[in-house]
Amino acid sequence: MDVDKEETKSSSEPTKFVKPKGKKKRHASENRMEVEVINGIEGKTKPHVTSKRPRIIDNGEQRKVSVPAHRYTPLKENWMKIFTPVVEHLQLQIRFNLKTRNVELRTCPETPDIANLQKGADFVKAFIYGFEVEDALALLRLDDLFVETFEIQDVKPLKGDHLSRAIGRLAGKGGRTKYTIENVTKTRIVLADSKIHILGSFQNIQLARRAICNLILGSPPSKVYGQLRNVASRVSERL
Numbered sequence: 001m002d003v004d005k006e007e008t009k010s011s012s013e014p015t016k017f018v019k020p021k022g023k024k025k026r027h028a029s030e031n032r033m034e035v036e037v038i039n040g041i042e043g044k045t046k047p048h049v050t051s052k053r054p055r056i057i058d059n060g061e062q063r064k065v066s067v068p069a070h071r072y073t074p075l076k077e078n079w080m081k082i083f084t085p086v087v088e089h090l091q092l093q094i095r096f097n098l099k100t101r102n103v104e105l106r107t108c109p110e111t112p113d114i115a116n117l118q119k120g121a122d123f124v125k126a127f128i129y130g131f132e133v134e135d136a137l138a139l140l141r142l143d144d145l146f147v148e149t150f151e152i153q154d155v156k157p158l159k160g161d162h163l164s165r166a167i168g169r170l171a172g173k174g175g176r177t178k179y180t181i182e183n184v185t186k187t188r189i190v191l192a193d194s195k196i197h198i199l200g201s202f203q204n205i206q207l208a209r210r211a212i213c214n215l216i217l218g219s220p221p222s223k224v225y226g227q228l229r230n231v232a233s234r235v236s237e238r239l
Contacts, residue, residue, distance in 0.1 A: 038137075041138045042187075043141075063106075064102040064104050065104075066102050067128055072101075092120050119140055130192050131188055144202065148197070148209065152196070155217065169216070170216070172221060180225065180228070184228045184229070185207040186200060187199060189212075
């Protein structure tokens with residue numbers, strides 16, 4: 001009986017609910033990314049947080065970027081423009097291996113973040129693809145930039161004169177069509193034979209790729225210009 005009384009007492013007592021500790025909400029200013037335009041390429045930059053500790057790297061990691069024969073001379077002429085930002089800004093070690101014909105990048109004890117190694121490799125790759133050094137530098141300064149590569153045959157299987165005409169449609173008279181797509185979408189485009197390289201933010205690459213695919217499929221440039229103009233006006237309204 002005593003046990004039953006104790007059970008009824010304990011059951012009659014109100015149970016206390018412990019309020020869970022709420023997670024600290026991040027301010028919108030911490031996650032906000034500022035849109036910047038560097039050398040005509042639009043991208044976003046994260047505000048640098050000074051309180052973040054630099055990551056210490058014990059074992060040096062390495063990246064290799066192979067250099068095709070037709071890019072030896074441009075690499076030699078622009079070597080100091082490539083070397084200076086990689087060493088001073090990213091604080092990496094860089095060299096050109098004459099035996100293997102590779103540009104080699106390596107971390108050192110002074111490297112503040114291991115992510116700089118991938119940034120440096122992307123920067124060198126962009127130059128090897130054919131972008132100007134000033135355009136490729138945007139990869140180091142902006143956070144959400146990418147390089148996308150595809151071939152004309154991926155869009156439509158063309159051969160011979162049909163392929164040549166498609167490349168001509170993409171470039172336009174004196175490169176006018178290519179420059180128009182670059183300026184409207186705020187990207188940079190390299191036409192390397194049947195390969196196409198696009199440097200820009202994810203959204204802008206999509207716009208440029210859609211315009212290029214329409215040209216490859218046979219749309220007249222005037223129609224593509226009209227579509228780009230409509231898209232550009234929509235984007236400017238959003239911003």
